[in-house]
Amino acid sequence: RSRKGMRRSHDVLTPVNVVYCSCGAPTRSHAVCPTCGKYKERQVIHTATSHA
Ligand SMILES: [Zn+2]
Structure with a gap:
């Protein structure tokens, strides 16, 4: 009876x-x-100082 709620517990x-x-x-x-x-x-993310 403990099966209920166990499915996909690791597949989120x-x-x-x-x-x-x-x-x-x-x-x-x-x-x-x-x-x-x-x-x-x-x-790939340009910060304030990465590109003038
Ligand atoms: Zn990093």
């Missing part, structure tokens, strides 16, 4: 590969680092 989130950014923060592969805004060593 899409399985992703956790990679560590060059800044040391754990992020997802194929995703921009939320900490420094870089993706694969590239600055």
Whole structure:
């Protein structure tokens, strides 16, 4: 009777590969680092000082 409510208990989130950014923060592969805004060593989110 305990089966009810157990299904998909682990399937809520899409399985992703956790990679560590060059800044040391754990992020997802194929995703921009939320900490420094870089993706694969590239600055993809322009900060105030990234581009004049
Ligand atoms: Zn980063």
